[in-house]
Amino acid sequence: VAWCTVLADGSVVAGVLRTVAETLYSTRIGMSSISGLGEVVVEDEISSFFESSPPLKNNDEIVEKLNLFINNYSGGRRIVCVTSGGTSVPLEQRCVRYIDNFSSGNRGAASTENFVKAGYAVIFLYRSGTCQPYCRSLPDDPFLKCFEFPDKTNIQVHASHLEAVKMAVMDQQAAIAEGRLLKLPFSTIYEYLQMLRLIATALKGDGPNSMFYLAAAVSDFYVPWKSMTEHKIQSGAGPLDIRLAQVPKMLSILRSNWAPEAFCISFKLETDSKILIEKATKALEKYKVHAVVANELTTRKEEVVVVSSSSNVLVRRDGDKPESIVEDNLILLIVDRHTTYINGFHA
Ligand code: PMT
Numbered sequence: 001v002a003w004c005t006v007l008a009d010g011s012v013v014a015g016v017l018r019t020v021a022e023t024l025y026s027t028r029i030g031m032s033s034i035s036g037l038g039e040v041v042v043e044d045e046i047s048s049f050f051e052s053s054p055p056l057k058n059n060d061e062i063v064e065k066l067n068l069f070i071n072n073y074s075g076g077r078r079i080v081c082v083t084s085g086g087t088s089v090p091l092e093q094r095c096v097r098y099i100d101n102f103s104s105g106n107r108g109a110a111s112t113e114n115f116v117k118a119g120y121a122v123i124f125l126y127r128s129g130t131c132q133p134y135c136r137s138l139p140d141d142p143f144l145k146c147f148e149f150p151d152k153t154n155i156q157v158h159a160s161h162l163e164a165v166k167m168a169v170m171d172q173q174a175a176i177a178e179g180r181l182l183k184l185p186f187s188t189i190y191e192y193l194q195m196l197r198l199i200a201t202a203l204k205g206d207g208p209n210s211m212f213y214l215a216a217a218v219s220d221f222y223v224p225w226k227s228m229t230e231h232k233i234q235s236g237a238g239p240l241d242i243r244l245a246q247v248p249k250m251l252s253i254l255r256s257n258w259a260p261e262a263f264c265i266s267f268k269l270e271t272d273s274k275i276l277i278e279k280a281t282k283a284l285e286k287y288k289v290h291a292v293v294a295n296e297l298t299t300r301k302e303e304v305v306v307v308s309s310s311s312n313v314l315v316r317r318d319g320d321k322p323e324s325i326v327e328d329n330l331i332l333l334i335v336d337r338h339t340t341y342i343n344g345f346h347a
Helices: 010-027 043-051 059-072 106-117 142-146 159-177 189-209 251-258 273-287 326-346
Strands: 079-084 088-090 098-100 121-127 181-186 210-214 263-270 291-296 303-307 312-316
Touching: 043 189, 059 121, 059 181, 059 189, 079 106, 079 189, 106 121, 106 326, 121 189, 142 159, 159 181, 181 189, 189 210, 189 251, 189 326, 210 326, 251 263, 251 273, 263 273, 263 326, 273 291, 273 303, 291 326, 303 326, 312 326
Parallel strands: 079 121, 079 210, 121 181, 210 263, 263 291
Antiparallel strands: 088 098, 291 303, 303 312
16 A cells, blocks of 8 residues: 555556455465466466365266267267356355356357357357357247247247247257257356366367367456355445455466367457457467457457467458358358368378
8 A cells, every 4th residue: 555655646556456466365476387388377276266166066967968978979070169158256155146247148159050060069068048059030038929829728839930940949959969069057157167177178088179169258256165155245234345356267277288189269358449459369379279259349240350370360240141140150260270270280
């Protein structure tokens, strides 16, 4: 606090002090190590995140589903883990309130459909309640809007929604029956990161044929489980002052340890287009992913830029086709890059 009087801009000083405090708090100085990628990876920070997380309730069931799905789909074919939707950060252990990251899940759902179309098996790791593959043409509340009761014993689909419902049901059932789609829901940051680690570990044997397409909006801050109050925070106590710790970025460990041979695509979302490409380029270099899909919040459904070490490619939806979506062209490009990666790997 004494420093505040030395510098002109008090808020910056406060920020610096806070950053130092956060660093001391969350990394426990001197415990970091150097990864094979040459990046400083704070492995201790990552293991303490997992050690202090509430364990997944259905861990064994998820592992079983994953192994079944992956073994069923082996034989050199391609498999992608698409993450989708935002993670929540509970404020109470018996959670009533939480902080959320914005994402409708549209990008992940639409990308999943396109990956299945391109012949991939997709592990769709999604936030419960967000958009699902094959449901884009349905109304927001399909059950209430699509169906009608001609009499008290029968239910039928409204003629106006018949085609959309038919396609959604048929396409989803076909993808699941052919073993091309496994849907795994999460809600909290704890669940998301533990499940991502399980998937990465399960996919390790698939080497370059596997891909991570990380479209989920992942919290950067959280309340550590052990310092979280058990019961509902009482509003009578006045204004709420919460200390949020930094969620360790998992991209480095995913690349260096969990799935080092997998093709890895991360995303960068910004609201200020002026800094978007710069931030995406920095993420590309820092996390050593194969490409970063850069998108700006308001134009994300129209265009994205795929930033990689070889080039930055602007991908747009086809404006002259009303049903076209940006993911149609995006996934074509990503699949093409994945092919080049696999060929280079075996060369
Ligand atoms: O769902 P829609 O409404 O269609 O919107 C799609 C989208 C805008 C959410 C999507 O296109 C997108 O940009 N997703 C990533 C948004 C985001 O959270 O960016 P970020 O800067 O926080 O994270 C960048 C990358 O780091 C992400 O790939 C994330 O998986 C990863 N990350 C983030 C935090 C963390 N602790 N560990 C991570 O590995």
